[in-house]
């Protein structure tokens with residue numbers, strides 16, 4: 668599917684979801700990282716693949732500046748209405764981040780980095796790293812292979828799993844797969860599998876907190 672068609676799928680999803688449902692579902696997963704988030708100071712935090720912006724909203728609430736980025740204009744419209752103070756940027760993660768290198772102290776990517784083949788995901792993770800300062804932090808969540816959607820499809824490959832859900836390719840990660848993804852230039856501080864309730868169903872996800880190590 669072309670990037671343009673993919674955007675249309677997400678735009679359609681967001682015009683159907685509306686704002687209310689996603690607000691009800693927020694689980695405040697960033698709360699334990701509050702001091703790391705506040706350490707960003709006057710530097711905006713990048714909410715990459717922000718969707719309807721509940722992370723953006725939370726960050727704004729605790730006093731952080733935020734740049735919310737997504738390729739769905741429908742999502743960004745909701746973010747604008749919801750959190751007027753956040754900057755919004757339309758981008759395609761696949762095309763590289765349109766910001767100067769080492770711009771951010773913290774980047775958030777909640778359930779937005781698992782829509783790509785593994786080699787592409789690796790490139791994206793390296794690009795995210797390039798945009799973090801030394802010791803800067805990525806807080807991300809990824810689909811887990813333990814998630815029902817993966818299990819029910821029964822499409823299992825050892826380290827990396829992907830198949831299509833409603834036209835959109837999704838990848839599912841094992842712990843080993845994530846350790847590989849963050850093997851170079853990162854220090855993983857948290858790697859934990861959790862059950863969450865999102866998008867109207869129970870999901871199993873991995874939560875990752877990883878810092879950029881200074882070596883290149």
Ligand SMILES: C[S@@+](CC[C@H](N)C(=O)[O-])C[C@H]1O[C@@H](n2cnc3c(N)ncnc32)[C@H](O)[C@@H]1O
Nearest residue numbers: 677716717718737738739759760761777778779
């Ligand atoms: C599952 S939603 C997660 C949204 C939000 N972070 C959350 O936790 O609710 C995935 C988001 O990634 C965005 N996305 C998917 N592929 C993208 C790409 N190539 N470039 C930019 N955004 C993308 C979608 O538009 C969608 O908003």
